[in-house]
Amino acid sequence: MNFPIDxxxxxxxxxxxxxxxxxxxxxxxxxYAESQERNAKxxxxxAAIGQAANEIMAGENDDQFLLxxxxxxxxxxxxxxxxxxxxxxxxxxxxxxVESKTPVHPNDHCNMGPSSNDSFPNHMxxxxxxxxxxxxxxxxxxxxxxxLTTMGNEFxxxxxxxxxxxxxxxxxxxxxxx
Numbered sequence: 001m002n003f004p005i006d007x008x009x010x011x012x013x014x015x016x017x018x019x020x021x022x023x024x025x026x027x028x029x030x031x032y033a034e035s036q037e038r039n040a041k042x043x044x045x046x047a048a049i050g051q052a053a054n055e056i057m058a059g060e061n062d063d064q065f066l067l068x069x070x071x072x073x074x075x076x077x078x079x080x081x082x083x084x085x086x087x088x089x090x091x092x093x094x095x096x097x098v099e100s101k102t103p104v105h106p107n108d109h110c111n112m113g114p115s116s117n118d119s120f121p122n123h124m125x126x127x128x129x130x131x132x133x134x135x136x137x138x139x140x141x142x143x144x145x146x147x148l149t150t151m152g153n154e155f156x157x158x159x160x161x162x163x164x165x166x167x168x169x170x171x172x173x174x175x176x177x178x
Contacts, residue, residue: 002130005068005070006068008022010068010069011065011066011067011068011069012067012068012069012078013070014127014131015062015065015071015161016058016064016083016130016135017078017123017124017127017132018056018078019056019057019127020092020122020123020124020126020127021052021078021079021082021119021123022052022053022056022057022082022086022127023057023126023130024113024119024122024123024126025049025053025082025083025086025110025111026049026050026053026054027050028112028113029042029045029046029049029050029053029110030046032046032051033045033046033110042109044094044103045090045094045103045104045109048090048091048093048094048104049086049087049090049104049109049110051090051093052061052086052089052090053084055089056082056086056089061085061089064081064085065078065081065082065085066081067076067086070150073124074115074116075116075120076116076119078120079080079111079116079119079120080111082110083106083107083110083111084106086106086110087101087104087105087106087109087110089105090109090110091103091104101104101172111137124142148176
């Protein structure tokens with residue numbers, strides 16, 4: 001009752017970590033598809049993984065990530081959850097049967113690249129950059145800039161002296177008199 005471990009409040013959040021995983025897996029799929037030896041075999045798979053990753057990063061499949069945050073430190077469960085969701089959506093895009101693992105396999109195609117131990121910290125770093133800089137800081141700075149511009153235009157005719165400095169001088173002078 002005090003520590004629910006299977007409810008919505010215990011889900012692996014923020015979703016930006018999952019979106020970062022999809023972004024990295026999409027880039028890895030593109031890299032492998034561009035290599036000479038895998039180009040023909042990966043052509044359709046790469047496009048499907050890319051489209052599936054874009055859909056997931058747009059928040060269209062958030063309900064498919066059911067794991068709770070309580071897991072190993074390497075993020076293996078979350079990594080595999082992303083692989084399965086990504087591969088099943090790619091399979092659907094290519095017209096296959098979900099969970100058939102063909103033509104897109106969760107390990108052979110979506111998990112090509114470094115292990116969870118190596119990649120999970122990268123996912124968190126990318127999530128931080130996307131969440132903090134792109135989605136929060138930059139939009140916040142734009143709002144601040146617009147507000148300051150609006151106020152500057154609205155109050156440009158008012159001449160203001162350094163009131164805080166004058167108050168400080170008054171306070172200092174008052175203290176010296178006591």
